[in-house]
Amino acid sequence: MIHETxxxxxxxxxxxxxxxxxxxxLWHDPIHELASMPMVLFxxxxxxxLLPSAVWPLILSGPxxxxxxxxLLLTLPLLILGVRPFSRIAIPVCxxxxxxxxLTRSYGKINHGELAMLYAAxxxxxxxxxxxxxxxxxxRPSTNSRYAAALFAMAAVxxxxxxxxxxxxxxxGGLEVFLDESILSYxxxxxxxxxxxxxxxxxxxxxxxxxxxxxxxxxxxxxxxxALSMLALFNRWFRWCWVVVMLGFHVSTIITxxxxxxxxxxxxxxxxxxxxPYASTRIHTMLAHRTQAGDGIA
Amino acid sequence: xxxxxKPRTTPAYGVALVIGLTIVAAALMRLRSGVDxxxxxxxxxxxxxxxxxxxRPEVRRRLRGDDAxxxxxxxxxxxxxxxxxxxxxxxxxxxxxHWAMYSTPARKxxxxxxxxxxxxxGEEVVIPAAQMFKSLSVRLTRTWLxxxxxxxxxxxxxxxxxxxxxxxxxxxxxxxxxNRKNPGPPVVEAVVWQVMxxxxxxxxxxxxxxxxxxxxxxxxxxxx
Numbered sequence: 001m002i003h004e005t006x007x008x009x010x011x012x013x014x015x016x017x018x019x020x021x022x023x024x025x026l027w028h029d030p031i032h033e034l035a036s037m038p039m040v041l042f043x044x045x046x047x048x049x050l051l052p053s054a055v056w057p058l059i060l061s062g063p064x065x066x067x068x069x070x071x072l073l074l075t076l077p078l079l080i081l082g083v084r085p086f087s088r089i090a091i092p093v094c095x096x097x098x099x100x101x102x103l104t105r106s107y108g109k110i111n112h113g114e115l116a117m118l119y120a121a122x123x124x125x126x127x128x129x130x131x132x133x134x135x136x137x138x139x140r141p142s143t144n145s146r147y148a149a150a151l152f153a154m155a156a157v158x159x160x161x162x163x164x165x166x167x168x169x170x171x172x173g174g175l176e177v178f179l180d181e182s183i184l185s186y187x188x189x190x191x192x193x194x195x196x197x198x199x200x201x202x203x204x205x206x207x208x209x210x211x212x213x214x215x216x217x218x219x220x221x222x223x224x225x226x227a228l229s230m231l232a233l234f235n236r237w238f239r240w241c242w243v244v245v246m247l248g249f250h251v252s253t254i255i256t257x258x259x260x261x262x263x264x265x266x267x268x269x270x271x272x273x274x275x276x277p278y279a280s281t282r283i284h285t286m287l288a289h290r291t292q293a294g295d296g297i298a
Numbered sequence: 299x300x301x302x303x304k305p306r307t308t309p310a311y312g313v314a315l316v317i318g319l320t321i322v323a324a325a326l327m328r329l330r331s332g333v334d335x336x337x338x339x340x341x342x343x344x345x346x347x348x349x350x351x352x353x354r355p356e357v358r359r360r361l362r363g364d365d366a367x368x369x370x371x372x373x374x375x376x377x378x379x380x381x382x383x384x385x386x387x388x389x390x391x392x393x394x395x396h397w398a399m400y401s402t403p404a405r406k407x408x409x410x411x412x413x414x415x416x417x418x419x420g421e422e423v424v425i426p427a428a429q430m431f432k433s434l435s436v437r438l439t440r441t442w443l444x445x446x447x448x449x450x451x452x453x454x455x456x457x458x459x460x461x462x463x464x465x466x467x468x469x470x471x472x473x474x475x476x477n478r479k480n481p482g483p484p485v486v487e488a489v490v491w492q493v494m495x496x497x498x499x500x501x502x503x504x505x506x507x508x509x510x511x512x513x514x515x516x517x518x519x520x521x522x
Binding site for chain 2: 004028029030031033034036037038040041043045046047048049098101102104105107108109110111112115118119122123126127143145146149150152153156157160161163164165167168169171172173176177180182183185186188189192193194195196198200203204207230234258259
């Protein structure tokens with residue numbers, strides 16, 4: 001099984017990466033611009049709907065959005081540095097991230113770009129991930145089994161989201177969605193419309209019949225891999241194939257459809273390849289050598 | 299060192315599990331508008347998936363012993379994710395939304411909207427809608443298209459007027475944002491073009507058939 005052998009550095013690497021990605025994302029997100037959007041288009045979703053409607057004009061005001069952004073920009077580095085009490089900082093940050101991501105999704109379409117990253121933050125918030133690579137001294141370190149459990153939980157949640165997509169596509173679209181050239185229409189649409197990257201390579205791909213056919217076949221193969229994603233947690237050979245297919249798919253959607261799942265790509269590499277076990281072992285060994293050398297000097 | 303007693307599955311635990319599952323099922327039934335074959339099929343699939351996972355020795359090990367408490371929290375989290383998928387109404391279940399990308403057959407004649415700003419001297423500029431509110435990005439263009447389709451399809455005059463008001467409000471916001479980001483003469487009118495993507499779409503998007511969809515006069519105040 002994946003992450004059978006983990007040490008304190010393993011979840012710490014995930015902690016640093018996930019919250020750094022959030023920091024980067026937030027830094028580049030002009031969330032305060034939402035204050036210029038018409039209120040009539042705003043319809044709170046999910047847990048946001050629990051808040052009284054009277055607070056929305058306040059929340060969607062420039063000063064509040066700026067305050068939220070600045071507070072998150074100040075607290076996320078604390079999580080990256082592993083400051084304690086970790087969970088007491090991480091849980092409010094996760095609530096704030098949920099609000100922040102919910103705000104942008106309350107203006108219509110609910111997309112999925114950052115959700116895997118949000119779920120990873122949820123899992124980290126309650127996991128032992130500050131026992132290493134932290135600015136604070138270690139205190140009652142957890143067990144290797146618990147570290148492995150944290151990584152397994154994150155990998156399972158990530159794989160589950162892919163399972164959802166694959167199963168739903170087979171259940172709703174049946175075979176029709178693979179046989180009626182739907183994917184070609186989707187690529188044409190996403191590539192032609194003015195998007196965030198200004199790329200329309202998808203249209204160039206569609207100009208070649210062979211490439212179009214390849215696109216249709218790979219759509220089916222991708223969906224099959226998505227539906228079987230949970231197998232990647234337990235079977236090494238399937239996991240390698242899955243990683244290649246998913247990373248290839250994410251790169252191709254950036255090029256042909258102007259859709260980026262960059263956070264997912266990072267999480268796939270960290271959670272489903274030997275990258276984290278390798279890095280954590282190296283760091284652990286290096287730190288152990290440094291400690292021994294320090295003891296020797298002393 | 300004495301062996302620790304093995305955790306046992308007690309009747310109380312079983313009852314709690316049944317109650318929990320019943321609550322989840324009730325919530326699902328209440329939230330979901332009608333039960334269909336897809337829902338039932340997915341319920342069976344995820345039931346089998348959870349049963350398969352629960353039988354894996356690696357997973358069982360994590361749900362017992364020292365990791366039991368942590369494991370149960372993760373199980374609850376997974377159940378919420380699956381519940382969100384089954385409810386299929388992300389607007390009510392966020393952050394546990396459903397994942398259904400590209401699961402329905404695509405429309406055969408896709409369209410998109412393009413916003414052109416008109417200056418006082420009649421000169422035009424293309425306003426990149428997806429780049430006006432970067433927090434929303436393509437979410438904005440999808441919403442924009444949906445508003446346009448909703449307004450065009452509406453039959454009740456009052457509801458249609460309301461739909462157009464929302465559509466115009468969004469266009470006006472985009473133009474005001476454009477004016478804010480581009481100092482100089484302001485855009486005073488927006489012309490929204492509807493662009494049809496042909497079946498044999500080519501890279502030259504300028505050649506696609508297009509028609510004026512709506513004109514929106516821009517006020518100089520905030521669109522809120």
